[in-house]
Amino acid sequence: MAAEAAHHGVDLVPVVALLAAGVVAVPLFKRFGLDSVLGYLAAGLAIGPFGIGLFSDPETIISVAELGVVMFLFVIGLEMQPSRLWSLRGEILGLGVLQVATCGLLLTGVGILLGYDPAVAFVFGVGFVLTSTAIVFQVLNERGEMSTPKGQRIVSILLLEDLAIVPLLAFVAFIAPGSGEAEAGSRWVSIAIALGSIAGLVLVGRFLLNPLFRVLAQAGAREVMTAAALLVVLGSALAMQLGGLSMAMGAFLAGVLLSESTFRHQLEADIEPFRGILLGLFFLGVGMALDLGVIAQNWGLIATAVLAFMIVKAIGIYVVARLLKTSHSEALERAVIMAQGGEFAFVLYATAANVGLIDATVNAIFTSTVIVSMVLTPFAMMALKRLTPEPEQSMDGVEVAHDMRGSVLVIGFGRFGQIVSQPLLLRGEEVSIIDDDVEMIQAAAEFGFKVYYGDGTRLDILHAAGADHAKAILVCVEKPEAALRIVEHIKAEFPLATVMARAFDRGAAIELIKAGVDYQIRETLHSAFAFGRATLETLGVPDEEADELMDEVRRRDAERLEIQVVGGIYAGNQLLKGNQPTPTPLATPKRGGSAGNEEAAEAIRRAAASGEEAAPG
Missing domain, CATH: 3.40.50.720 (NAD(P)-binding Rossmann-like Domain)
Known part of the structure; x- marks a missing residue:
C-alpha cells in the first residue's frame, strides 16, 4: 500500500530522511561541543551512498542545495549598503587579490610537487584557493562576527574569490588542449555577455525592484511578497548563471541593490527560513558526495594533498595578513577558518574535466580533496581554540578583594x-x-x-x-x-x-x-511598567484610567x-x-x-x- 502510494504520489522518504538527519545530527553534535557544519556533513555521509544508501546521486542534492549559499549571499548583500561596500574596496582589491594570488602560486607549486603537469597543478591549486563561502559565513554568523572589522575583512576576501571564478574559468578554457582562435573569440563573447548581465541586473535593481515591491505591498498579500522575494533571489542568480557568472554573486549583487530599500527587513525575514534549510541541505549534500571508494583507492595521495594544501594555504593567508599589519591572533584565526577548499572548486574542476584538461579520475581525486578539507575545518577550528591561550588581560589598577568591611x-x-x-x-x-x-x-x-x-x-x-x-x-x-x-x-x-x-x-x-x-x-520590570504607562498616555488614555490599568497589571503579575x-x-x-x-x-x-x-x-x-x-x- 505504501509502495503504491509512493508510486502514484510524492515520494516523501528522501525528504523525511534529509530532515530527520539534520534534526538529529546537529543538536547531537552541538551538545558535545562540536560544530553544526560537522553535524550536517556526518549526517550526509550516514544517509548517502556510502552510509545506509538512502541516496545514490548526491550531486543532485548539492545542485539544489547550492540555492542555500545563493540565499545566504543575498541576505549578506541586504546588510551591505553600497556605501559600506565601497568602504571595503581596499580590502577587496588589496587584501583579497594579494591573498588569492599568493595562495594560488603556493598551491600550484604544491601540485607540481605532487607530480601533476603545471596546467593541471594550476587548476588543482587555484580551485583549492577558493574558500568555502558556506562554511566561513556559517561560522561568522554563529559567532556573531559578520559585522565586526575582522569579519568584514574575511567577507571582502570571499567576495573577491567569488569574482575570481570568472577569469579562472576563462583561463582554464584557454589552457585546455585544442583551444584556438575560435575558442578565443567565444571567450570574448562570454565576457561581453557577463558584463551585459551585470549591467542589466543593476538597471533592474535600480529602477524596477522598489516600484514592484511597493505595488505588492499595497496589494496586502503576504504570500505574494514572499514569492516576489524568492523571484528576486532566484532571478538574479539565473541572470548571472546565464551570463557565465556565479549564481551566488548575482544574489549578492541583488541584495546590495535592495539594501537601501524600505522593504529590506521584510525581504530578509521572507528569505531567512529558506536560506537556513537549504544551507543545511548543502552541507548534507557535501557529506553524501564524499566518495569513500575514491578515497580508499587513492588515500595516500588524497591525505598528502589535503594536509599539504591546507597547511600551505594557511601559511600563505597568515603571511599576507601579517604583512598587512594584522595582529597575530586574527591572522592565525583567519588562516585556520579559510584553510579549506570550497564549493566553487567543484565548478572549476568540472569545467576542467569538460574541456579535457583532466580526466574523470583526477576530477574525483581533486573533488575528494576539497570535501575532506571541508570536513576537517571544524576540527581545525576546535583545535585552534584549545591550543591558543586566551589573551592575557592587563590588571593595571585592579585590586583583588581582601579584608573589606563595608556595611x-x-x-x-x-x-x-x-x-x-x-x-x-x-x-x-x-x-x-x-x-x-x-x-x-x-x-x-x-x-x-x-x-x-x-x-x-x-x-x-x-x-x-x-x-x-x-x-x-x-x-x-x-x-x-x-x-x-x-x-x-x-x-x-x-x-x-x-x-x-x-x-x-x-x-x-x-x-x-x-x-x-x-x-x-x-531587571526589566519597572522599565516595562513605565513603558506601558507611557504608551497609554500616548494613546490619550486619562491619567486615572492609566493608573488603574497599571495597578491591575502589577496585581496580576504578582x-x-x-x-x-x-x-x-x-x-x-x-x-x-x-x-x-x-x-x-x-x-x-x-x-x-x-x-x-x-x-x-x-x-x-x-x-x-x-x-x-x-x-x-
Whole structure:
C-alpha cells in the first residue's frame, strides 16, 4: 500500500530522511561541543551512498542545495549598503587579490610537487584557493562576527574569490588542449555577455525592484511578497548563471541593490527560513558526495594533498595578513577558518574535466580533496581554540578583594549595579563593590568608583569581600545561574545578612525566591511598567484610567508569580504586590562613607547636574 502510494504520489522518504538527519545530527553534535557544519556533513555521509544508501546521486542534492549559499549571499548583500561596500574596496582589491594570488602560486607549486603537469597543478591549486563561502559565513554568523572589522575583512576576501571564478574559468578554457582562435573569440563573447548581465541586473535593481515591491505591498498579500522575494533571489542568480557568472554573486549583487530599500527587513525575514534549510541541505549534500571508494583507492595521495594544501594555504593567508599589519591572533584565526577548499572548486574542476584538461579520475581525486578539507575545518577550528591561550588581560589598577568591611556589599558592577549603588553612595554608606570583569573595573576607576576584583560565586571571595560584616548584600550579576549560586552560598554561610538580588527573568526570580532571597526584582520590570504607562498616555488614555490599568497589571503579575512559586505564597516582595514604599529623598552624604567611593558620590552629583551618566552602563 505504501509502495503504491509512493508510486502514484510524492515520494516523501528522501525528504523525511534529509530532515530527520539534520534534526538529529546537529543538536547531537552541538551538545558535545562540536560544530553544526560537522553535524550536517556526518549526517550526509550516514544517509548517502556510502552510509545506509538512502541516496545514490548526491550531486543532485548539492545542485539544489547550492540555492542555500545563493540565499545566504543575498541576505549578506541586504546588510551591505553600497556605501559600506565601497568602504571595503581596499580590502577587496588589496587584501583579497594579494591573498588569492599568493595562495594560488603556493598551491600550484604544491601540485607540481605532487607530480601533476603545471596546467593541471594550476587548476588543482587555484580551485583549492577558493574558500568555502558556506562554511566561513556559517561560522561568522554563529559567532556573531559578520559585522565586526575582522569579519568584514574575511567577507571582502570571499567576495573577491567569488569574482575570481570568472577569469579562472576563462583561463582554464584557454589552457585546455585544442583551444584556438575560435575558442578565443567565444571567450570574448562570454565576457561581453557577463558584463551585459551585470549591467542589466543593476538597471533592474535600480529602477524596477522598489516600484514592484511597493505595488505588492499595497496589494496586502503576504504570500505574494514572499514569492516576489524568492523571484528576486532566484532571478538574479539565473541572470548571472546565464551570463557565465556565479549564481551566488548575482544574489549578492541583488541584495546590495535592495539594501537601501524600505522593504529590506521584510525581504530578509521572507528569505531567512529558506536560506537556513537549504544551507543545511548543502552541507548534507557535501557529506553524501564524499566518495569513500575514491578515497580508499587513492588515500595516500588524497591525505598528502589535503594536509599539504591546507597547511600551505594557511601559511600563505597568515603571511599576507601579517604583512598587512594584522595582529597575530586574527591572522592565525583567519588562516585556520579559510584553510579549506570550497564549493566553487567543484565548478572549476568540472569545467576542467569538460574541456579535457583532466580526466574523470583526477576530477574525483581533486573533488575528494576539497570535501575532506571541508570536513576537517571544524576540527581545525576546535583545535585552534584549545591550543591558543586566551589573551592575557592587563590588571593595571585592579585590586583583588581582601579584608573589606563595608556595611553594604555589591556583587556585580554592570549597568544594573552601577545604578543601584548610586543612592547608597550619595547617602555616604560604606559600600564595598566587587566584579570579575577587569575592563569594567578599569573603566569604573576613571569615574571615581573603587571596584575590587573578585568572583562572587566563590565562598572565599565572599569572606574576603566582607560578606560576614555586611548588613545587606546586593547580588547584581547578569547571569542568572551565577546569581543563584551566590545567593545559595550567602544563605548557607551568612544567614543573618539581608540578601537582595537582581533576577534576569521570571524563572530566575522563582529560583531566587526558593533559595531564600530576602528581595528580588526582575531587571526589566519597572522599565516595562513605565513603558506601558507611557504608551497609554500616548494613546490619550486619562491619567486615572492609566493608573488603574497599571495597578491591575502589577496585581496580576504578582499573582502569577505567587502561583508559580513552589512551596507556598511568597510575601516578602512588596514591590510586586503593588505596595511600593514611598521613596526617601536623597540625603546629603554623611562623613565616614566608603573612602574609595567618595569621589564616585561627587561624580554622581555632577552627572545629575549635567544630565550625564556617572559611569558607563
